[in-house]
Amino acid sequence: MTANKEDPRIVRSRALILDAAREVFLESGYQAATTDRIAEKAGIAKRTIYNLYSDKESLFRATIFSAIEVADAFAASLAEEVRLTEASVADLIDIGRRLAETTLLGLPLSLRRLLVMESHRFPDLVTEYRSRAPEAVMAALADLLESMMRAGSLRPASPQLAAQHFAFLVMGADLDRAMFTGIRPSARGARLRAIAGAEAFARAYVSPDRACNSFSSGPG
Missing domain, CATH: 1.10.10.60 (Homeodomain-like)
Structure with missing residues (x-):
């Protein structure tokens, strides 16, 4: 060993x-x-x-950090994709599906609800979670969209605002509903809505000369 x-x-x-x-x-x-x-x-x-x-508090913090690790891995995967010469609309649809699955069907959703429940007790943990989980993912997504804008695949716009639009379209409604009720969407429903949301984003942001033949991805 x-x-x-x-x-x-x-x-x-x-x-x-x-x-x-x-x-x-x-x-x-x-x-x-x-x-x-x-x-x-x-x-x-x-x-x-x-x-x-060592104690219950340490265990609680470790529980929340397990969600941060998932977000870290997803942000790292997006950062890797920024290094691609040019991501396509099909890539965006796949990223939207993966973002929804990672957030809604895995650990992050339940642990985000847990942290909100205990935010008054662990304000420092809330701050760290936000900076290392949702905000890190959004920053990586904005970098990816900015690289697509520079390549001409997407029309020029604020990458940060575009990232917000993308994230809400692919999972925002499901995430909002689940945070209040604790009920996860079905895997199939989350995927279908993520794909539809990514396609709606593409219709708004894809450069006119790249719009034809953009939507080749089906519901899977």
Whole structure:
């Protein structure tokens, strides 16, 4: 075994603890959640939690950071796409679908709701989450759109405003609804609305000479 490789038992325990903590914190809120309940739901000994996380606050922060890591990875993937010579409208449709799936169908949605619930208790965590998750993704998206504008694929506009339009069109209504109700959209519904939203964005922003044959992507 490589010296720096983490013990797989620790990796497994950490995953079980974070999954259970997310459920318990969402069910009960931070104040009422207990490590006993988290340990019970995770199916592990309570002392294992304290071996990995010093206290309940550390565990809560680790739970939120698991959502930040997802956003970090998505922002990094967008930054990589900026290095493409010229992204196409089909690429935008795929990015819109991926953005909706990552945000609405994975960890970020439930953990964003959890953080909003406890924002009065963890204002510093709210600030860090915003800067490293939604704002980082929006900045990377704006960079990508700006590169497409420079290449002539999209008409000149404010990249930051265009990124806001794109994000709302592909997932804004679903995200708003889910934040209030806690009910996720279906995977198929989220994908279809994301594709339709990206196509609506393209109709507004694609350069006139690139508009023909732009919409080749179907619902999948």
